[in-house]
Amino acid sequence: MSEQKTAQQLAEEFKAANEAAIEKVKAIAEDALGKVKAGEKLTDQLKQDADEALVKMNELSGQVQELAQKMARAGSGEAAPAKSLGQLYVESEGFKSWADGRPRQGKADLAVKTTITTSTTDAPGSVGAATDRTRLPGILELPQQRLFVRDLISQGRIDSAALEYIRETGFRNNAAPVAEGEKKPESDIQMELRSTTAKVVAHWMKVSKQALSDVSQLRSHIDNRLLWGLKLVEEQQILYGDGTGQNLHGIIPQAEDYEVPAGLPTAGLTVIDTLRIAALQAVLAEYPATGHVLHPTDWAAIELTKDEIGRYIIGQPQGAIPASLWRLPVVETPKIAQGKFLTGAFQMGAEVFDLWDSRIEVGFENDDFTRNLLTILAEERIALAVYRPEAFIYGDLAPAVGP
Known part of the structure; x- marks a missing residue:
């Protein structure tokens, strides 16, 4: 089985292919420009080659950009959906080694070396994205509480x-009406x-x-x-x-x-x-x-x-x-x-x-x-x-x- 390539290796390969496609487009463009200056008519084959080179260059550019975005998200904690405990278990080396031997008894363990949380980040133990949610139908209105x-x-x-x-x-x-000069009541x-x-x-x-x-x-x-x-x-x-x-x-x-x-x-x-x-x-x-x-x-x-x-x-x-x-x-x-x-x-x-x-x-x-x-x-x-x-x-x- 061939060794799986890392994201960095894939990025370098995509980048090299993209640069080659760009160089090819440049070469076709320079050839076409020289023929136009010399008064020659552009052939249908040249136009077809130019179209194919541009399409290839755009595809590779898009792939490079998407890979770069994924790598950026991985660096900032915004990775692909977190794996559930079941996924972590079946993908563990202990399970694979145990399963490859076609066992009829024994067990395979998963050693959890971090705290399992409901976080949805790419931090170890984050399984929040794999948890289910229960949505109750309708809106639960507040009851009419009696007065206290x-x-x-x-x-x-x-x-x-x-x-x-x-x-x-x-x-x-x-308090009472008081005549002029009379003592007021207390x-x-x-x-x-x-x-x-x-x-x-x-x-x-x-x-x-x-x-x-x-x-x-x-x-x-x-x-x-x-x-x-x-x-x-x-x-x-x-x-x-x-x-x-x-x-x-x-x-x-x-x-x-x-x-x-x-x-x-x-x-x-x-x-x-x-x-x-x-x-x-x-x-x-x-x-x-x-x-x-x-x-x-x-x-x-x-x-x-x-x-x-x-x-x-x-x-x-x-x-x-x-x-x-x-x-x-x-x-x-x-x-x-x-x-x-x-x-x-x-x-x-x-x-x-x-x-x-x-x-x-x-x-x-x-x-x-x-x-x-x-x-x-x-x-x-x-x-x-x-x-x-x-x-x-x-x-x-x-x-x-x-x-």
Whole structure:
């Protein structure tokens, strides 16, 4: 078997043949030019020789250029498609030697002396171009996520764990028209300094490296579940946190109790009436309500309410309008007790601060490395400031009773 020529040897041969073709074209051109100057007529044979020489020269020039481009790509890492592990195996000397002997037993090994990666460059071990891709049909749209209580509240950021703010506790307004020369009335306001700290909300789970490798999308599923779990606990803390230990001081423990303002009828009130009166109570405290928080079961009961002839009062079953009542958005969450409600001016009355954004971290813990395990951690660090407790109304959804 003849020895296979290298790319450099082929390039030199192509170059020599190309130069010979160019010289031939030059010779034919000079011969033709001399005959033209001497007044001789060019023969058909000369024209045919010239055409053939030009075609040959162009072909060789193209081959030389293509080879030069391939060699340039090889030098810059842009080589032919990388070989798969199977190709590397069957082309290895160990396999060829083993296969040539027509064996009935034994084995052939491929010693991998580099890290196999999914890179598509010409670096050793790059097999990315030989890997398959799975394309799922259609477009996977983002699901319509329900609102969380946090979505109603003002959002902020802090740079340290300690948070202090001034909260108004009382205001007496004595503003009045004043006659010329008369003493003007005095109003007063009471304030207090409040302080809180950011709290860590976190949880983790272990997963084997084999599971991460063998089960497609398991990692993203874990990420989503862990982050979703943070949101649920965060919602519980924003609503009911008692402020002790590592708990936030939630809105409900500080909210005003629901009561029907004087002058309104108390007989025959429905659950829907109760929520309208709660919004009124917030307005009368000079904090116009911006939302309601209800248990999903209670909101379903409201949506299922019908009039005397069977028509739904709140929207239609096929409607796509976001949940709202009395022009205010409704957040339905199982974190609020069934039969209870929270209505208020969420943006004016409270603010949630992020010290650490929700995040996922992966690492080894204890003997994880030797057991092929990974620890996946999700955590956030947040603080809650309730500026105006009177901006929030909390109570029972049962038909209201007057004072």
